[in-house]
Amino acid sequence: MKNVAGLVRVGSVALAVGAVAFGATRTSGSVQVAATHERAGLATSSTVLVSSATLVCPGPQRVGAQGLRDVTGTSSAAASAPPVDALTDAGVNRPADAASGVVTLSVGGSRPAATAAERGEPVKTPLTRPEMVTAGATLGLAPGLAATQVWERRGDDDRGLAVTPCGLASSDVWLVGGGGGPSRTERVIVGNPGANAVSVSFEVFGAAGPVASAQNRAISIPPRSRAVVSLDALAPEEPGPSVHVVATGGVVSAVLDDAWIDGATARGVDDATRSAAPSTDQVIAGLDVSGAAMVRLVNPGDTESLVQVRVLLPQGPTQPAELRAVRVPAGSTTDVALDLPAGPTGLHLTADHPIVAGAYVERRMTTGADRMGDFGWAPATRPVNGLAGLALPGLSASGSASSLLLAGGSRGGKVVVHIVTGGDDRALPTVVAPDSVVSIGLGAADQVWVSQPGGDVRAAVSVSGLASGVPRLSIAALSSAPLTALSIPVRQVAN
Numbered sequence: 001m002k003n004v005a006g007l008v009r010v011g012s013v014a015l016a017v018g019a020v021a022f023g024a025t026r027t028s029g030s031v032q033v034a035a036t037h038e039r040a041g042l043a044t045s046s047t048v049l050v051s052s053a054t055l056v057c058p059g060p061q062r063v064g065a066q067g068l069r070d071v072t073g074t075s076s077a078a079a080s081a082p083p084v085d086a087l088t089d090a091g092v093n094r095p096a097d098a099a100s101g102v103v104t105l106s107v108g109g110s111r112p113a114a115t116a117a118e119r120g121e122p123v124k125t126p127l128t129r130p131e132m133v134t135a136g137a138t139l140g141l142a143p144g145l146a147a148t149q150v151w152e153r154r155g156d157d158d159r160g161l162a163v164t165p166c167g168l169a170s171s172d173v174w175l176v177g178g179g180g181g182p183s184r185t186e187r188v189i190v191g192n193p194g195a196n197a198v199s200v201s202f203e204v205f206g207a208a209g210p211v212a213s214a215q216n217r218a219i220s221i222p223p224r225s226r227a228v229v230s231l232d233a234l235a236p237e238e239p240g241p242s243v244h245v246v247a248t249g250g251v252v253s254a255v256l257d258d259a260w261i262d263g264a265t266a267r268g269v270d271d272a273t274r275s276a277a278p279s280t281d282q283v284i285a286g287l288d289v290s291g292a293a294m295v296r297l298v299n300p301g302d303t304e305s306l307v308q309v310r311v312l313l314p315q316g317p318t319q320p321a322e323l324r325a326v327r328v329p330a331g332s333t334t335d336v337a338l339d340l341p342a343g344p345t346g347l348h349l350t351a352d353h354p355i356v357a358g359a360y361v362e363r364r365m366t367t368g369a370d371r372m373g374d375f376g377w378a379p380a381t382r383p384v385n386g387l388a389g390l391a392l393p394g395l396s397a398s399g400s401a402s403s404l405l406l407a408g409g410s411r412g413g414k415v416v417v418h419i420v421t422g423g424d425d426r427a428l429p430t431v432v433a434p435d436s437v438v439s440i441g442l443g444a445a446d447q448v449w450v451s452q453p454g455g456d457v458r459a460a461v462s463v464s465g466l467a468s469g470v471p472r473l474s475i476a477a478l479s480s481a482p483l484t485a486l487s488i489p490v491r492q493v494a495n
Helices: 084-089
Strands: 007-012 031-033 046-049 052-057 074-080 103-107 114-116 123-127 133-138 146-153 160-165 172-176 184-192 198-206 218-221 225-230 242-248 253-262 265-272 279-289 293-299 305-313 316-318 326-328 332-338 343-364 373-381 386-391 400-408 413-421 424-432 437-441 447-452 457-467 470-477 484-487 490-492
Touching (some): 074 103, 074 133, 084 413, 084 447, 103 123, 114 123, 172 253, 172 293, 172 373, 184 198, 218 225, 242 253, 265 343, 265 470, 279 293, 279 373, 279 457, 279 470, 293 305, 293 326, 326 332, 343 400, 343 437, 373 457, 400 413, 400 447, 424 437, 447 457
Parallel strands (some): 031 490, 160 265, 198 332, 373 470
Antiparallel strands (some): 007 225, 046 484, 052 133, 103 133, 184 225, 198 218, 198 242, 293 343, 305 316, 343 373, 386 447, 400 437, 413 424, 413 447
């Protein structure tokens, strides 16, 4: 990685929907007033559909940071509420106000850049300013909200495609991605959607252990703003980084934008998004292999971890001998090359101590002196709990093909996949066997949703294609959407 300036703050953004609670969302409470001298009964809590939801997108990843070279591309965002049938398939009741509410996209402290008030109508907006983006929804359109950001560039060494799911804010984010090389640059983009400043610290694990230069590095991010942090400044020349982002005083979103030019050869761009927290059982979906691949194992603990890596295929799991027992030293990362068959693949990792994981796949030209190409990062994720979705703004029109890749853990499960194209909802009940994968082509779909009220299935979308004969690739992992919240009535009584 090339040493460049370290920590830069850029931009700010106002929320589209006022007084929204980030992450889980807000529901309306109730107050009951008892008559004089009446004994009030014990309040009864209940689970209700959320009435507002907010997701955070990074905004244009590679512009607006002082000390880092601007790389302009075409950026856009899209957001949508799910089909009502996807909600009922997820095990929740049909919203009583299913036709009410709005979906919005807001950029940089301005009024909403785009708004829709009808279910099934995606909200889209181009992104030009180096600022965080928020997607919001209210009332009946809030449960299951999904949003996506797309960045692409063609025609030169900075070419590539990044399809980035917008996510719920959190106080703890793990990012697995990036690497070494003089022309490889990584930017950690952290957004604060809240109304108060948030303190953010960074912990970087590398091939030789925790990176000392990243220790005690912290920044304050103003309300409704984002900060861009050069990973080169945190961990210069680290060949196998993993970044742990910790927020104090609020919640944030974070992605790691990885851009690689190998000498004079364009190798591609992708965003590494949030990986599942440390666990002894991890599953990675989203690998549609047609080239080199590897998995990065992160051991944040103080004891060596022994990891077993099983390869998941449509017909079931295989166990390569060289992946039966991979040692990952304490506080370190280990990159393991994968010899995978072409086509849809997943990974099931089990360890004796908690680990974090992400996988890398690439596609390159098969001819030509420089063999240009692109790559994608797939994080380990938790099973879909209820509903997960992705908006696919204009990807098929730009020459890309998208596939939904489902990976079953030890139990597998049943899901219903909803593929929405121009308002038409096609539902596909699908069984994912334990330790196997299923691939579903999405054609010209502009939205995809996975409903799973209970099970052990992860989901990701692989987007690939050619631009002027050069492969492009991105992987977008699906995360469970906000659906329900706990409502606790308050009853006021006389003294």
